[in-house]
Amino acid sequence: MTTVGILGGGQLARMMALAGAPLGLRFRVLDNVADACAGQFAPMIVGDYTDQAALAAFAAQVDVATFDFENVPAESAQWLSERVPVFPNPRALAVAQDRLAEKTLFRELGIPVPDFADIPSRQALDEAVARLGTPCILKTRRLGYDGKGQFRIKSPADIDGAWAALGAQAGSVGLILEGFVHFDRELSVVAVRGRDGEFRAWPLTENWHVDGVLSASLAPARVDPALQATALAHARTLAEALDYVGVFALELFCKDGELLANELAPRVHNSGHWTIEGSETSQFQNHLRAVLGLPLGDTRMVGLACMLNWIGVMPEASAVLREAGGHWHDYGKEPREGRKVGHATLRADAPMELADALRRVGAVLKREAQVLPVIDALR
Numbered sequence: 001m002t003t004v005g006i007l008g009g010g011q012l013a014r015m016m017a018l019a020g021a022p023l024g025l026r027f028r029v030l031d032n033v034a035d036a037c038a039g040q041f042a043p044m045i046v047g048d049y050t051d052q053a054a055l056a057a058f059a060a061q062v063d064v065a066t067f068d069f070e071n072v073p074a075e076s077a078q079w080l081s082e083r084v085p086v087f088p089n090p091r092a093l094a095v096a097q098d099r100l101a102e103k104t105l106f107r108e109l110g111i112p113v114p115d116f117a118d119i120p121s122r123q124a125l126d127e128a129v130a131r132l133g134t135p136c137i138l139k140t141r142r143l144g145y146d147g148k149g150q151f152r153i154k155s156p157a158d159i160d161g162a163w164a165a166l167g168a169q170a171g172s173v174g175l176i177l178e179g180f181v182h183f184d185r186e187l188s189v190v191a192v193r194g195r196d197g198e199f200r201a202w203p204l205t206e207n208w209h210v211d212g213v214l215s216a217s218l219a220p221a222r223v224d225p226a227l228q229a230t231a232l233a234h235a236r237t238l239a240e241a242l243d244y245v246g247v248f249a250l251e252l253f254c255k256d257g258e259l260l261a262n263e264l265a266p267r268v269h270n271s272g273h274w275t276i277e278g279s280e281t282s283q284f285q286n287h288l289r290a291v292l293g294l295p296l297g298d299t300r301m302v303g304l305a306c307m308l309n310w311i312g313v314m315p316e317a318s319a320v321l322r323e324a325g326g327h328w329h330d331y332g333k334e335p336r337e338g339r340k341v342g343h344a345t346l347r348a349d350a351p352m353e354l355a356d357a358l359r360r361v362g363a364v365l366k367r368e369a370q371v372l373p374v375i376d377a378l379r
């Protein structure tokens, strides 16, 4: 009997546990909140990620450990890795936790990135805004996610406001300034690398964000084969450089046919949720296969798929359940503003069929604004 330990007990851990059931796996989840939603499916240890007693109890109960949450302190991941195999490895996690280290590595590997600068001080910010020009975005290097810890500088007059909002964090989590990319579309590669180095990727996904949070994903993305090949090559280069094991997502901006890397998510990813129904093997199952050293599953798509995120409140399920290709995911979380509480995936064999399903669901749920960009993309 194999027990997989997951650090973090959110919806990603929950979907991992669900995907692991057919493989006969057991799970233990470590989270600092007692009602973490993966706890509905896997025994939990409640404790802080820096609490050595909790980490020791966790290590004693698992055969291998992985993450649902990327901001587990690197020292905790390292401590754990001295006791039980941990995938992805702590170095990959540490790089992905720091936007500056991540972008520096991308650049070293020849993966194009938006212009960026380390911002240790107010003077550095003034100089970097002058060099990068406006608009630009000041971000925390660590602990930011879903657009949090970011300030958009539209003109030099915004520098004071940006520094007032984030300057205090320059000495702690650190700050990075990025040139603003007027992208045509946002894409992600969700890929997996096995313990033996085998690499597979799902077709590129196109993503739409609202207020920095993923709203909808469409797979396959509308891109030409050369762009798809470049994106996959970047993902593979990165995974090999980090000796990465497991699933990860590389988020990309596409501008005038060129790709710029935004960030590496060292875990299963929201833009890969469609793989549960839209692909031969889901990202969750392939992540488990990778960390356990099992053969990886085929990543080919089954038709087309669109994922719609439910943020803050779960809509009524019937409109999606009524659809032939409609799939409902309620994470069992307390609704709260800004919280990811569930998603739906609509699957179809042809673009027009998917567009029609999206139109119906959007109209019933009054979510026209959410489905419209996807319908446009399917034209």
Ligand code: AMP
Pocket (backbone or CB within 6 Å): 114, 137, 144, 145, 146, 147, 148, 178, 179, 180, 181, 182, 183, 186, 209, 212, 213, 251, 262, 263
């Ligand atoms: P992040 O937390 O870095 O993934 O940012 C969240 C979202 O903010 C991204 O998905 C983009 O929509 C937007 N964003 C972040 N960085 C940039 C950038 N340099 N240029 C334009 N948009 C950005």
